[in-house]
Each structure stands twice: as C-alpha cells, then as structure tokens.
Amino acid sequence: MPAEARPGEPYPGPVLDLLAAAGDRTVFEHGARAVSGARMLGLVRRVAAGLRAAGLGPGDGVALRLGVTPEAFAAVIAGHVVGARVVGVRPGLPPAQLRHVLHQDVTAVVADDGTGTLALADLLATPDEGGRPQPSGRPGDVARLLYTSGSTGTPKACAQTYAAMSAAWTARPEAWPPAIRELASRLRRYLVFGSLSSQVMMEYGVLTLAAGGTMVVADPPAFPEAITGLGATASVITVPRLYQLVAAQRRRPADLSSLRALMVSGSPLAASRLREALDVLGPVVFHGYGQTETGTISMATPWDVPPSVGFPPDVVDVVVRGPDGRPVPPGVDGELYVRTPAQAAGYWNDPGRSAEVFVDGWVRTRDLGHFDADGRLYLTGRTRDVVIVNANLYYTGPIERVLAAAPGVAEAYVVAAPDEETGEAAHAFVVPAADRVPDLDALRELVGERLGGACVPATITVVDEVPVGPGGKPDKRLLLPAIPRPEDGPVRLA
Template sequence: MLGVGPEAFAAVIAAYTVGARVVGVRPGMTDHQRGLLLRDVEARITDRPGPPDERPRGTVLPLGELLATADDGLRPRVSARPQDVARLIHTSGSTGVPKACAQTYAAMTAAWTLRPDDWPPAVRELAGRLDRFLVFGTLTSQVMLEYGLLALAAGGVLVRADPPDLPGALVRHRATASVITVPRLNRLVTSLRTSSADLGTLRALMVSGSPLEPGRAHEAATVLGPVVFHGYGQTETGMISMATPADPPGSLGVPPVDLEVRGPSGRPVPPGSEGEIFVRTPSQGAGYWEQSALSAEVFVDGWVRTRDLGRLDAQGRLWLSGRTRDVVIVDANVYYTGPVERLLARHPAVAEAYAVAVPDDGTGETVHAFVVPADGRVPALDELRSMVAAHLGEACAPTRLTLVAEVPLTTAGKPDRHRLTREA
C-alpha cells in the first residue's frame, strides 16, 4: 500500500527477492474493492498504518522498519520457482470489480523491459528519450512500473511528481518524459493553448489506457510537437504495440508480438478486415486468480483474447475500433459503441465523447452520449444525432445527450463507464 518513491521501489524488489506473491492496492479504491484485494494477504507493507479496524489479518510491516533491517552486504538468492506466481496485477476496474491477473516469475523474467537487446524499434526510440521520467501515483500501476523500469534500464532517472499536475510538474522537474491518459492529454492540450508553460525539455509523452482518436492525436502533435507515443496493452498481456510520433495519428504502430485479428468464426481475417484481437506476449498472465471460468474465456490455447476490436492495415499497423463488451442492443441487434464515440469526437464542437447503452421502452436499449464540449462550443443533440444516423445508421444515433465538463475517471485514469451508465 505504497506510492511512488525509492523506498517503495526497494520494498517491491525486496518482496520479489524472497519469492513472495505481491499484490498492490491502488489509491482511490472503494472499501469493498480494497477489502476483496486484502482478504488473503499475510503481510501488508505501508507507510501509513491507518486505524486498527482497517488493518487486515496478518502482519503489518511499517516501511521504515522493513528497510532498516536490510543488510547492504547481503546478496540473497530468489527463492521462487519459475511457475510460482510473482504478482497479482489488478485490472483497472473500468468494466466492474477489478480482476487479479496472475503473472508468474517466468513471465516476469521473459518481459522485454529490462533487456535492451530485446527492445522493439518503437520501444528503443522511446527509451532514448527517458532521461528524466516523471512518475506519480503508485507502483501498483503496471504502466508506471513497466515504463519506470524501462527508464532505469535505459540509464535514465525516475523523478517523483507530487502533486502530479501537468504541465506544472513537467516544468518544475525538467522532465523529458511521462505517462498520460487520453482524457488528461486532452486537458493538457487545451490548457497549453492559453498557457506560457515552457515544455522545452519534453521529448516523450506516452499515452496509455484507451484509444486516441486521430483528430485528437494530430491536435496533440501540433501543440506539443513530435513527442506523443501511443501505447496499447492490457493488464493480462503487458505491451502489445506502440506508435511513435512518426506513425499515422490514431494508429498503434506495428505490433512486435504474435497478433491475430479473428472474425466471428474464430479464424484470422485478411489485412484491412475488422475483428477481435488475440495476442501472445512473453510476459502474459497465467489466468485470473481464483476465477477459472473467466480464465478459460480469456486465456485460450496459449492466446489472450483481448476483447478489443481492430484491424491490421497493409503495412501491418494496428488500429483499434472498439470493444466487444461496449455494445448497445437495439431491436435485438447488437451495435458497438466504439464507432459512435469516434464519430462524435470528430465533430468540431466536441472535445471528447463517450457512449453507453440505456434502457428504452421502444427498442430495448438506446445510445446515451456523454460529451465534453470543445472550447467555446455547445454541441446540440439533433446535430450529433443526424451526423451519426447518416454515417452509422439510425439505430446507433444517440437519443439522449449529457454535456459534462470532464469525464469521470477510474482510479487508473480511464473513463469510468460504469459511473457513466449509472448517471445515464
């Protein structure tokens, strides 16, 4: 239950050294979510002990005492076996209660992060820009830990931001790189249009967590310069692909892992055809902790079913188009909300757009759109509805519209679709 800092990093590495199974708890989780995560722990490492009634059973180890017992002359041997579970990495919870993905010591060892000879071209280019990598939040974040380790392997320095306000933190710490989610990138770009912040040291901003619409990617490149990298991966897989500033806006680059786009029959489809993405990565998980049925759905014959939709173009670049789980069922027909969101986001009066399914007496379900207006604009429902109907059909056209100043986020910084659905 630690943040980001040298002591937290040392504690995590120490836990792996003794062969422990490590689980991290993100800040901002609900009491229910935190209780589920902590129910089986044998020891908790914390720099904020908290009241006794919140402490789980087992040992509570204050971080200062733990590190004070270290012997600098000792070089312990890792006691774990390759197939032992090294860590339980919890998903973001953007689609419900976080699931614990089990990663073995063998999979962690096979990850490319700490082996420069195995870096794919896009990662090698990114690594060269990580001289001063701004980190914040918690090492529980797979993205923060993975790219933090990459920065260290590249000879860079991790710089802790507290508070992690952008662009202020980038300026204060003379950061050359950091990680950002799509909603926060949009806010950063908007703020920089009226700000005099000097981001002259910035060389890489790694966008993660959700797809970046091509128009917004182009806008970010215009404001920030050629610094935007767009990573795609999952808790279950680690990194799948990454676009560099030289790739077309909206693409995810050429995947350096085994990847297939499969149609409804379960067979791969030709380049240019859309389908569901299946991948195999060296560091992928072994399944979900204590959820065998769900594991069987996602981890199939050595492949991971991402449940994302996309296509490979003629050059082998990956493009995402939505998620198999984000659907609206209109008159018993299934439609994906991803295309609706991307189309809405291209409207000049819209900065961000999110679509969810809501009950409807006439059709069963209908589309409810949540829209962050562009500066000085107020998008109208009838105009957005007409645009979507013309391009995607009447069934996909939103029948309800809510204007929001900003989209609610999960603790991982992703759009909180469950909260949007509740509000709708």
C-alpha cells in the first residue's frame, strides 16, 4: 500500500512501504551481496522482533554502534519501528565523548563487534514472523538523537520527534521540492560509506529508496576509484574531497561517465571552485545547505547561479533578520532564521542551549546571508566563532580555553581559514606568559587529547599581543592576514 494511503501512521511507515514495493529489486549492495527490498524488510522484521523481545519499545533509548552494512540499515529502521529513541554513534569519538553519548538515557547498545549490551547477530536470529511491521512510535516521543561535532567538549544532541520525522518529505516523492526531484532522478546507484549515523548519509539513502535506486557500499570511500569501480551515479562529498577529485581529474582523468550527482554540503564552497568543478566534472554538483538542527534548508542544482544555495522549497520558511530582530529586504545581509517540517525540537537534556537556538518555533542558524530579488539564497558569513573541518563544525572557544590553560600561555586566540585538505582549519595565536616559552608541540598534543584531532591548530603563532579593534577589544579578524603558510609551521610573530 502506498505511503500516502496510511494517514497518521508514524515513521518509518513510508520506508517500510518503499521496501515492500521494491520486492525483488536490489536496494542495497555490500560487496558481492545484493539485498532485495523484500530481504531488507525481513531483516527489519527480525531486528524489530528481537528488540521487542528484549523489552525495548516506545521511549527507550537504543544506541547503535554499527558499520555500513545492510543489517545496520535494517537496525536503524527497526529501532524506529519499535518506537525507540535511536542514537547513532559516530565512529572515532574520543573516549570521554563516547561515554557521554552512551550514558544519555540509553537503555541498550546494539553493536556488531561485541561491544554492546545486545549483539546485532542475536537480534537477527529472532524468528521472522512475516507480514508488515507495525510502527509503534508516538508523535511526541523523540525518534532519534543527532549529535553535533562535540567541539564544546560534550556533543549536543538534536532531538527529532516522530512527528517531525513523519512530516519529512524524503520518503514521499509526491512532496519532493523541484531540486530534490532533479537529484532523485540521478540516484540509481548511491554510494554509502563512513557511518549510517550520519544524518546526511541516511537521508540520501532513504531518498534513493524512494527514487527506485540502490545503495552501494564504498569501502574504502576513495575517489575516484569508488565511482569507477562500483559504477556509482551519486555520492555525498565534502568540499575538500571535491577539490581533490577535480585536481585528480585534471592530472589523470578517470572514467566518470556513470556519475550524475555529487551532493556537497558541510562547509562553504567558493563560487570559483564550484565553477571549476562544473567545468571539469560536468553538471553533476548539487550544493546543499542545511544543519543538524533543521535538515535540508535549500539545495542548488548544477544550473543554479553560484554562489547561491538555490531556492528554499515552499515547505521551508527562511527569514533574514537584522540586528534588531526584524526582517530585512532582499540584498541585505542578516541572520537566517529557519522553520522546516522535520526540524529538531531542541537539544536533548539541554534547555539552556535549546532556548538560545530554538526560538518561538524558529531555528536560529547563526549563519549570515541574504536573498536576491528572485528569491535565491546566498550565504555570506557566520555569527558563530566556529571552524568547519571535513564538514564537521567545531567552536573555537574550547580550543582557546585549552591553549590558554596550558603552561607558558597567557592568552590564546583561534581563527578559521580555508584549507585545501579539510575545507577549513583552525589557526592559533598565543601570547606567552612572562618569561615563559610555550612548547608548541605540547600544545598541539594537548588540544588533540582534549578535543580530538580535528581541533588541533594547523599553525600556532606566538605573538606579543593580540591586535585590538577601535573599541579597544581584541579583534581576531585582524589576525587573519598574519596566518603563516602551513608549510612554515609554528612561528613567532613579533
């Protein structure tokens, strides 16, 4: 039965219908394994039955520590079938952050490597009773927690309810905006890699199902080899990887004739580099804009005018507000406030931060931008002091605090700058304590231990004092011209 024929049924009802409609068609390829829609639906039934047999149901927190496999995809959907609060655990979390995630009201941990309270293999061994699984999610319950990068020390968890997930258009072709409809036509073979706990990876996976395509595991996710070897038509790609792919194609062109769509998101994409990518790769680049808190806000197709991020769909409200909180006219920059059907309800167990970002039904993006006269959206800056490394957002404040508390350092300041390999990188400037010489290698090691490798500054510069603006306060923007070239390493700026 089509998804629209089940009014009021909670998520993942539409996904179950997509799998049932796929029947014998392959929906997931993992190496030599080809899993049909009917087979995937069976995997979902067994895992859901196993979760229920373990006493798990609506309102329970279920963390998933899983690889990128058909069974992992089935486990995500099964967690929603039983109405649980599904927590995807991103690989590579520092130990402290992993403990934080796994102790956020988590009832059970499902793993495929023996590290959980429930083994995925045991859940899959549950007898398959057949039929269509019956979703148990309650509209007001939190369906999933989507964790931010954790750059503040403890990752924030965006709490998305079952009502919000049910309102999302991803699994419902009749609700697709024009840019998504164009993208969906190109998702015949969509590469999946990294982690299915990634909001972007999973959402495009469901979109692929709805488009009649196949998810194909890329392991390792090397470009262009994964595209050529698997005949991929589409993939998510970060800005640095896009730059690297373009450079590789200029040096030694690979046969990318199968490629129809590269979905770029996570960090700024310069208009000149976008034009270069379109020139080298052809009309395949879709530049998306969204946040963990909101989901997709807008998407530029290969034919949109760079550097715009396209036209927000009709179901997404975007207002540009000036410093006084009032809307500003087209062409004037301001902070973007957004409402989407599937946005998060707030941050889990964090009312203070929730109140700062989720305001009267709107999400404060903390991004700056404007509309042109035709309604295209442009991004021009940020109100937040952040750096985006490999599509993950990190606040610079925690990096500054770690550096400033280290021996030999009196003050520390961190700025973000474009980086060819990571999109952006952190660059630090430290003022030494009296008669002390900071150990710059030790500073790097300390940041890595406390906050993770992505927060380690690409360069550390010793300065006698930080420049100040007209008001007499430190102005970090004045440090940007003083960033040394990465190959110069740590230097002292007198």
